[in-house]
Amino acid sequence: MNKSELIERMADQAGISKTAAGAALDAATEAIKATLKKGGSVTLVGFGAFTVSKRAARTGRNPKTGESIKIKASKAPKFTPGKAFKEALN
Known part of the structure; x- marks a missing residue:
């Protein structure tokens, strides 16, 4: 599964648009990166x-x-x- 397939599955399961699912995935990965960068x-x-x-x-x-x-x-x-x-x- 690649990123676009994951976004599609998230959108289907959550009942939201692919754009919203993509934004949510990007926000989650950025939050994880920022937290790990701070230690x-x-x-x-x-x-x-x-x-x-x-x-x-x-x-x-x-x-x-x-x-x-x-x-x-x-x-x-x-x-x-x-x-x-x-x-x-x-």
């Missing part, structure tokens, strides 16, 4: 939690040359599914 987390009970994972600086290898390179420390988004979400899939 917070977003928990949707029954669905899961979005958090920020910190990656330490490390040494890697260039696959073409085999040369060692330094990889900077970084932050990455992480999603942990909730219990109800996991149970719905199994």
